[in-house]
Each structure stands twice: as structure tokens, then as C-alpha cells.
Amino acid sequence: MQQNFFTKKSLGVFNIVWILFITSSLLFVLFPQIDLYISSLFYYAKEGFSTNGTWYEKLLYDSVKPVVAIAAALxxxxxxxxxxxxxxLLHVNAKVVLYALLVLAIGPGIIVNDIFKEHWGRARPAQTVEFGGKLxxxxxxxxxxQxxxxxxxxxxxxxxxxxSLALLAKRKKAFWITLASAYGIAISYIRIAAGGHYLSDTVVSxxxxxxxxxxxxxxxxKDKTYETS
Structure with missing residues (x-):
């Protein structure tokens, strides 16, 4: 089947993904009020951010490290x-291990935590003047x-x-991608609702x-397609 521009790949990534990333990034830079508006939906002047300190916020927040550790170790x-x-078993070989460890090291590790988080200095919502802070x-x-x-x-x-692991599934790939995405969205939501991050922080990640x-x-x-069967 002939591919159009959006379904073609650049460096192994569909062009539509690059476009969505660049477009969303530009929107957050040019219209920063988007971040302020979304965070304001969870903020109350007297109580602060609605989910901060709740049992389910703590449960989801604390779940990430063990879940990631288990997912990387498996x-x-x-x-x-x-x-x-x-x-x-599950078609796991040296390439699979290399892939999983590199994704974890480069994505969440080097780019997000070592480069952005350590050097950008952006104040969290709960730390800013707009939401009761001083920054x-x-x-x-x-x-x-800041x-x-x-x-x-x-x-x-x-x-x-x-x-990244869901992409490796040989069966029910769409199910595993959906499940992984749902977990990521849940964590993103709880971090925004607790005043720990802006929407753009989670979308960029x-x-x-x-x-x-x-x-x-x-x-x-060297795969040419990402089947969802």
C-alpha cells in the first residue's frame, strides 16, 4: 500500500508524530496560557491543588519507580x-534487552531527567505566584x-x-499499547492535578x-511497519 507524507517515516518515526510534536511544542511556547488554564482547573485558593496529598495521588506517584524497575528487569x-x-519465551533476545535498556536510558534518563529537568529550571505550578507560590x-x-x-x-x-515494550508485543499489540498509554495518561493527569507539573511537561515527556x-x-x-494485530 502506497504511503502518503504523514505515514512515511523520518529516522524511523512517522512524519505525523514529528508534526504533532513540533505543533504541540509551538503551541505551548506561543500560548503559555494553555498551561496556566489547565492547571487552574485543579487549583482552589484555600485548599490548593485538588489531588495533592490524596491517597490515590500518592499511590500512582509511588507506583512509577517499581513499575519501571520491573518492566526494565523482566x-x-x-x-x-x-x-x-x-x-x-516471548521472543526475548539480546536485541530486545538492548532496545529496552537504551530507550529507558536515553528517553526518561538522559533527555528528560539529565538534560531538561536538571538544566531548564522551570518552577512547578505549586511553586508559582499564580498558584500560591513565590516563583x-x-x-x-x-x-x-527559578x-x-x-x-x-x-x-x-x-x-x-x-x-516501548508494548511495541514489541507479537500478539494483541493494540491492547498493550492502549494499556501502556492509559497508565502514562493516568500518571500525567495526577501530576498535573497535584500541582507538580504543567500539561506541557507531560506532553513533551x-x-x-x-x-x-x-x-x-x-x-x-529494522522493522518497516508497526503492526497492531
């Missing part, structure tokens, strides 16, 4: 099992001297790491991890 354990037993609001992608760690969202990046996943999937496995 391919390694299965690979060793396959080597020892000379089986092919200034700055748009996404704009380097700030000393904050809002841009971009590390927890969302970790949660969306599961998407999603695109970074997704694009890194698609690029590495393409170059490591």
Missing part, C-alpha cells in the same frame, strides 16, 4: 531464562533561573516507557519517550 530475566533453557511562571522550553524541576515530567516519561522508542525500534529491529 526482559533481562527472560533473556537469561531463554539462554539457560534454550527456549524462546515566576515560565513557558515550556524556555530556560529559567531552580525548579518541572520541565519536563520524569514520572510521565517513566510511565510512557512502557509504550510523552513525545520524547515515544520518538526515542520508535527510532530505536526501527534501527535495532
Amino acid at each position: 526482559p533481562i530475566l527472560i533473556w537469561f531464562y531463554n539462554l539457560a533453557s534454550k527456549k524462546n 515566576e511562571f515560565t513557558p515550556a522550553f524556555v530556560i529559567s533561573d 531552580g525548579g524541576y518541572s520541565f519536563s515530567c520524569g514520572h510521565a516519561a517513566g510511565a510512557f516507557f512502557l509504550l 510523552f513525545f520524547i519517550v515515544f520518538i526515542v522508542s520508535l527510532m530505536l525500534h526501527h534501527f535495532i529491529f
